[in-house]
Amino acid sequence: MGRELMNNISVDCVVFGFDSEQLKVLLVERTMNEANSDKILFTDLTLTGYHIYKDEELDEAAARIVFDLTGLNNLVLEQFYTFGALDRLEHPNDQLWLEQFGDVFSKRVVTVGYYSLLPSTEVPVIQKGRKVAWYPVNEVRNLAYDHEQILKKALEHLRYKVRHEPIGFELLPVKFTLTQMQKLYEAILGTQFDKRNFRKKVSQMNYVVPLKEKQIGVAHKPAQLFMFSRDVYDKTHKERFDFFI
Amino acid sequence: MGRELMNNISVDCVVFGFDSEQLKVLLVERTMNEANSDKILFTDLTLTGYHIYKDEELDEAAARIVFDLTGLNNLVLEQFYTFGALDRLEHPNDQLWLEQFGDVFSKRVVTVGYYSLLPSTEVPVIQKGRKVAWYPVNEVRNLAYDHEQILKKALEHLRYKVRHEPIGFELLPVKFTLTQMQKLYEAILGTQFDKRNFRKKVSQMNYVVPLKEKQIGVAHKPAQLFMFSRDVYDKTHKERFDFFI
DNA sequence: CAATAATGTGTATCTTTAACACTATAAAAT
DNA sequence: ATTTTATAGTGTTAAAGATACACATTATTG
Missing domain, CATH: 1.10.10.10 (Winged helix-like DNA-binding domain superfamily/Winged helix DNA-binding domain)
Incomplete structure (x- = not known):
């Protein structure tokens, strides 16, 4: 088959969870090695996201991304904002990371933000070799790209929403x-x-x-x-x- | 110069106004003539939108679109939702309309919705040969593309927002x-x-x-x-x- | 069986909301 | 000049909702 990706549109998902005490967010560790070596250039954290396929609805893409991360389906998914700043991928670490993929992705990527809610305990912590873990939302620092901004906006939206709907x-x-x-x-x-x-x-x-x-x-x-x-x-x-x- | 357009990302703007009695929205008439003739194939109404340039922020694009329509600057602009349904441009009238532009635009366009607020009386009603007019939001029907859905979502967002901020x-x-x-x-x-x-x-x-x-x-x-x-x-x-x- | 750790419950005060009707004033009509 | 018209402006009472606050209850553990 080989579905075709859109090289300039992605979906990023903020996965929230609650552990009876704190509101947490699921983050993925990103480790950049030097080419052909074990030397670590940097390690940081990201939300999860991926480019959308040409024949895929935005909501579908969000569901796919969360499923790949958690193995869970039928979660609440809520689109909250779209980010397209020209410099959103321009931090040196991000440039270095993206070079790996050559020309597959455009330099200008607009990403649609979704958040998803799940009871944190139901979720396994490692998926597909990625190191995935829960972090208290108030203690999150050093996210890749513009993901801190995305997280902040997601939180604002969640706060808003939670007061008006039984979410x-x-x-x-x-x-x-x-x-x-x-x-x-x-x-x-x-x-x-x-x-x-x-x-x-x-x-x-x-x-x-x-x-x-x-x-x-x-x-x-x-x-x-x-x-x-x-x-x-x-x-x-x-x-x-x-x-x- | 010749700025380069993104062929698959656009911004659509819902321009709201108030005339002391009703909430209104600024719409543009779209008239489709038969090729090389005066015969009108259809007439309908659209919001205004346009594709973004590769070197243009989303907020800038929204400001540009509203400026082109109203000649006004420094208006409130609020991003409210992004629309990317696979069938959003597939109505026969819309297909016919878009054929005019050949391959300039992708068949899959994701559009970021903004709304803008202005005191209606300040706005001229015709700009650049387009027929632009105010319509009461409650009486709007037969919009092109998915623009009815976009308007509905903008209204919801405005209702929400207006209760919490002095907008x-x-x-x-x-x-x-x-x-x-x-x-x-x-x-x-x-x-x-x-x-x-x-x-x-x-x-x-x-x-x-x-x-x-x-x-x-x-x-x-x-x-x-x-x-x-x-x-x-x-x-x-x-x-x-x-x-x- | 005592200690622990969290559950479960009622009342009084203050604040906010809701319902409701008449007088005041400028311009226009007579 | 007087009346008509159209909208501005103003206060009180009753009901509902929000806030502040302290102690007895009950499984489990040692």
Whole structure:
């Protein structure tokens, strides 16, 4: 077959995860060796992205990229911004890296940014020989290309979105406790909530449904488990607007 | 010189305006004649857009496109979404139209959507032989390509944005009345506000400053004029978040 | 069986929102 | 000059929502 790539359009994906404490992002280590040697010229981190195929929808490309990285399908994927600055690939390290590929890619690449949300624990940490790992979003530094800017914009968009749509649940296990949910929103929004007031609010969200199950194996009073019902949400929110806090 | 175009990346601009009553969008008439004849094959409406140059930033391209249409500079320009569906140029009319340009443009064009806000009255209605006119956003039909989808997404984004940032003032004259301001927000958000409650809220916005001027030449009690102060806004909103209603 | 560690719950105060109707003023018409 | 017209401008009360705050409960572990 041999699908044809577009040499000047790519999709970059910011993969967010949550580990019960912190909001994290999945990054790939990039190591540049000297030609025909083991000597490492530099090592840094990148988001994952790839050029799109000529016969591929943007959303498809994003799904493919996240699948290649995580092996997961059917994740939430949200396009948030497109980056095309003339100098976005011009850092010396990036130039050096891109030289490897010769003329396959254009010097001017416009990249469409997507983010994706997954419960971090479900994801293996190495894929296809690449070194992939979770990093707390607040501690990320030295990303390749313009990926810091892309990450920043993705975060802004996520913060925005999470207040208006029940998208946060994608970052939680199917069954979660209210403490986990509170910590998640605190991590994303960078705030603190009062436990009683938080629960009062959640108890009004009839799409956050209590299960007849409790946590097991925890060294303290086990919490009740809840799940998000998209069904209930869709039915009760036909006309409504705001979601949260 | 001869700047080189990218044949597969374009920018499309949704130009919004407000005429004291309705939210409007600037559209360009597209008339397709039969080859070497006056017979009109079809007439429809488009947003304005153009391919980007290889040495041109996306924001620059958007500014250029709006300038070509309106002769205005320094407008608010906001990127809101990127459209790259495989079938976005495949309607028969669009195919017919694009044939004129031969192979200049790729069959697969990804377009970055921007919108721009201007007080409609400042804008001339014909530019460079093109027939350009304002249409109420709610009554727009039969746009070329995927431009209806693009307009819809722009509107959504504008509605979102206008609630959180003082961007609505870009659609008002520099000096405006509170009634104009209220009508503007009603038009964008598709709601109605109570006059007294609206004014109560605005009076808490210290960046909406009363002038020592009134309307003149109106056949009724003249209203006080106000203006938006970006200065005051920036100073008082260093840490704050929400803007409106 | 005591210590630990987190869960789960109610009330009072303050703030914000929502609903509602009449007087004031300039220009235009008589 | 007087009346008509059209829009500006203004305050109060009731309801809803947000905030602040402390202690008893319950599995597990040692």
